[in-house]
């Protein structure tokens with residue numbers, strides 16, 4: 001017989017599972033994609049990341065089913081029966097060698113495969129990549145685009161002030177061309193090279209659809225992040241390191257657009273930039 005306490009905890013459990021079901025249905029739309037509930041990949045390098053994830057996932061499923069299958073088979077086969085005496089095994093060297101060597105080989109193979117994918121993803125950005133600086137601070141992102149030269153003006157963390165948010169070296173002639181944005185706008189099918197920085201504490205550049213997760217470390221410029229978006233759409237750059245009380249809201253919109261749309265946006269930004277008096281080149285222009 002159930003005590004009142006037991007009934008109420010059962011009810012609680014039921015309502016909780018009901019809530020979880022409801023929550024997962026609400027999340028389904030944004031999280032739908034594949035078997036892990038990851039959003040659909042949107043970059044070239046993401047294909048390789050998904051490849052290795054899929055491989056490990058299905059291999060794990062196979063091992064799990066094989067082990068459980070053998071386990072259940074023997075559980076039934078050698079169940080307790082009248083007049084059958086149990087047999088006590090004292091080990092088997094051949095079997096020991098097999099089940100030690102096989103997983104070793106599998107893990108070694110995975111390590112080599114993983115290393116290869118890692119090297120591929122971290123190869124230098126292509127020469128035609130669009131250079132963009134992304135700087136994180138408590139609690140938002142600042143984005144800097146180069147002028148027509150395509151090269152960002154020199155910058156130095158020691159030059160960062162409240163006016164000069166990126167620590168741009170004013171003696172560099174390109175400093176006048178750079179413009180800033182609070183939205184990351186990128187053309188589709190073009191490599192984008194991100195120069196990642198932080199002005200205060202450790203933040204993290206995380207875009208699930210891009211399969212990119214990289215910490216931004218104060219005092220350092222992380223220059224190996226690059227990607228090529230494969231489809232147009234709206235995404236979100238969200239900080240993924242608990243960086244303070246406003247962390248939950250540290251995000252920036254990402255817009256992957258066609259080359260034409262990008263060119264228009266860029267021309268507008270550059271135009272607005274040239275209207276600004278010299279010395280205010282780092283101000284935000286909408």
Ligand SMILES: [Cu+2]
Nearest residue numbers: 203239243250
């Ligand atoms: Cu942050």
